[in-house]
């Protein structure tokens with residue numbers, strides 16, 4: 001076996017690829033050839049390493065040095081200095097926002113670089129070549145599936161997931177073990193496992209990076225789910241724009257099939273399981289599980305009336321488990337390490353970790369994975385490195401555009417499904433939009449509401465009409481023409497939508513609005529009086545009767 | 548693949564390939580790669596070391612490089628670091644010497660005294 005003295009991992013996540021990671025990789029190979037180093041140093045394309053706005057990033061092992069913000073001209077220098085002569089190029093080394101500026105190397109356990117982070121779902125992301133099933137297996141891959149099908153009964157698998165208290169990571173936080181148990185109970189000639197990788201929530205790209213960085217983790221999770229509920233067919237529904245995710249998932253499925261880890265009589269048992277990839281056409285509502293199923297059946301992507309829930313009658317009327325990418329990626333480590341291990345991470349009610357994509361006015365944008373229950377303050381000022389330009393924290397919108405907005409008094413709120421729901425927001429899919437104090441609440445809401453007008457599928461009246469009216473009133477507020485009656489109407493409409501809209505889209509569309517109306521009441525009042533405190537709403541007209 | 552055993556076999560093999568990223572390797576070989584080292588043939592020494600480790604499947608050894616140690620007339624210089632033992636520095640490590648250092652020192656634990664130019 002050839003021995004390489006060094007591995008260079010080039011981030012192949014979409015954010016880094018967009019910043020030219022592929023060019024860097026080609027250049028790296030060229031330079032290595034030039035110095036006759038190609039047989040000593042292995043170049044590996046890997047999944048997202050996390051600090052996306054610092055991209056493109058590479059990590060050099062065995063030292064574990066992470067270089068960031070690389071330009072093509074940096075590559076020859078890294079080859080000549082680090083790879084040829086063993087001298088780390090300090091000026092290019094990534095500075096994690098939470099470690100002292102003298103830090104020069106990523107310690108191998110990556111602990112220092114990760115800071116408050118804890119990697120369960122992203123355990124392989126940025127550490128292995130996602131196109132190599134062998135590298136996944138080297139890191140204990142497919143052990144959990146093997147253990148499940150050869151030593152555990154399906155009901156024991158479900159019991160473990162229940163005991164782990166794994167909550168669905170796709171938005172609603174429904175207990176996964178419970179969901180599986182409904183489908184497992186039903187006697188049917190055909191059942192399905194669907195992995196929901198539609199990820200339409202603006203600002204969310206965690207599922208994409210999980211698929212790109214560790215596709216086999218999802219395959220393994222789906223197969224375990226299939227074994228647990230008695231399904232032998234799996235479908236991954238991936239957003240059409242995610243070309244790289246689709247490519248990597250397809251390749252991973254081929255490799256797993258070639259190894260007999262998918263297909264018939266897996267690990268010599270009676271369990272058969274296959275997976276196909278299907279792609280969506282980019283409608284936000286198609287992430288809703290019943291609309292997704294409609295779309296898979298070739299119909300217009302509109303939600304169904306529930307019940308019956310998909311677990312009972314889903315795809316082609318058959319019992320169907322729909323789980324999010326991140327939920328499924330949590331399953332193999334739970335089966336392998338046991339529910340007690342999982343429950344030691346995170347909070348009592350909400351164990352494990354959560355993967356967030358952090359965006360907006362924050363120094364360290366990108367992908368993070370932290371234990372559940374970490375506070376907003378730790379995320380913003382610890383992992384996120386604070387707010388740029390010396391500005392103040394105004395609010396964080398958690399859970400994507402469907403989530404609520406939390407002002408500074410919630411900075412010490414623990415981030416988990418329960419607590420956030422009580423605060424009127426949601427943990428949701430894990431998008432975290434940080435907004436500094438130079439932004440106007442009304443202006444922000446205008447763009448949020450516009451999104452819902454555009455994405456409402458139009459099937460039910462409260463949402464089809466409601467989203468449009470909310471948008472119109474917010475626009476009137478921005479122009480200073482809204483009245484007190486309009487303001488009251490906002491509340492009434494929101495309440496109606498929450499109660500009567502058919503699916504989660506219409507029900508959650510008013511979340512951001514309602515939280516902002518409660519926590520930023522002064523700013524609304526100012527707009528009613530024809531004044532925008534931040535000066536953002538330029539067209540606002542001062543009313544003659546206002547002071 | 549038909550059993551957990553088959554999976555284990557693939558895992559063992561694959562682990563040798565990715566072990567370098569774990570930082571768990573105990574034994575270290577450090578080759579001087581200053582301009583002087585390279586001029587004296589350190590690149591060949593390096594290649595031979597990797598070749599020899601590969602042939603013997605010694606995947607738990609890390610190989611790194613370092614700059615000039617200030618003993619230019621002794622280049623190529625190779626340091627061997629085994630846990631709980633003093634660090635041994637060899638001088639004038641030609642390709643042939645490198646092969647013998649791997650066979651005697653790394654594999655069998657017998658330092659080759661006459662080539663040693665220092666200990667730390």
Ligand SMILES: Cc1cc2nc3c(=O)[nH]c(=O)nc-3n(C[C@H](O)[C@H](O)[C@H](O)COP(=O)(O)O)c2cc1C
Pocket residue numbers: 167168169170171172173174176196197198199200201284285286287288289290322323324325327328503504505
């Ligand atoms: C409008 C709308 C969009 C949704 N988009 C997604 C999505 O992109 N990905 C996802 O996993 N769940 C999405 N969901 C939630 C799914 O309906 C479903 O609850 C989830 O896939 C279940 O998986 P989990 O139990 O693993 O969380 C969406 C829900 C609604 C109402």
Ligand code: SF4
Pocket residue numbers: 285302303455456457458459460461463464501502503504505506507
């Ligand atoms: S709530 Fe909106 S998106 Fe959902 S079914 Fe009704 S109109 Fe369609």
